[in-house]
Amino acid sequence: MNIALDYDETYTADKVMWGSFIGSAQARGHKVTFVTFRPDYRPDLSGYNGDIREDAKTLGIDIVFTEGEQKSACFDADIWIFRPTHRLVTCGNSQPNDLNSDRSRYRPDLPA
Numbered sequence: 001m002n003i004a005l006d007y008d009e010t011y012t013a014d015k016v017m018w019g020s021f022i023g024s025a026q027a028r029g030h031k032v033t034f035v036t037f038r039p040d041y042r043p044d045l046s047g048y049n050g051d052i053r054e055d056a057k058t059l060g061i062d063i064v065f066t067e068g069e070q071k072s073a074c075f076d077a078d079i080w081i082f083r084p085t086h087r088l089v090t091c092g093n094s095q096p097n098d099l100n101s102d103r104s105r106y107r108p109d110l111p112a
Contacts, residue, residue: 001025001030001031001040001078001079002030002031002033002076002077002078002079003025003030003031003032003033003077003078004033004035004064004071004075004077004079004080004081004082005018005022005032005033005034005035005075005077005081005082006034006035006036006081006083007034007036007055007063008036008037008038009083010081010082010083011034011055013083015055017028017093019059022059022061026060031061031099032061032090033057033061033062033063033064033075033077034052034055034061034062034063034064035058035063035064035066035074035075035077035080036052036063036064036065036066037064037066037067037068037069037071038067039065039068040065040067041069049065062103070093104110
């Protein structure tokens with residue numbers, strides 16, 4: 001499988017856990033790639049992207065910089081892993097907050 005992993009607020013939220021995940025995925029023949037909204041280069045910031053480049057090098061994975069474009073338009077993945085829920089695509093007339101208001105229908109153990 002081709003797995004897209006967001007860097008900021010996803011990988012960076014728990015680098016040890018994600019490092020274990022990436023190692024396990026690679027051992028099973030899957031490819032993990034950092035896919036980030038960041039631009040590849042910022043001439044006004046010396047060392048910009050040094051963090052993601054160093055982590056990718058250590059983990060042995062590639063990076064795709066979408067430069068603010070929708071990630072799915074820049075990369076073809078079988079699985080997308082990213083944390084910021086406000087970037088999820090909604091279905092029909094649903095809005096992200098509407099999904100939480102009706103969650104007890106799917107998970108009766110959770111409050112409505």
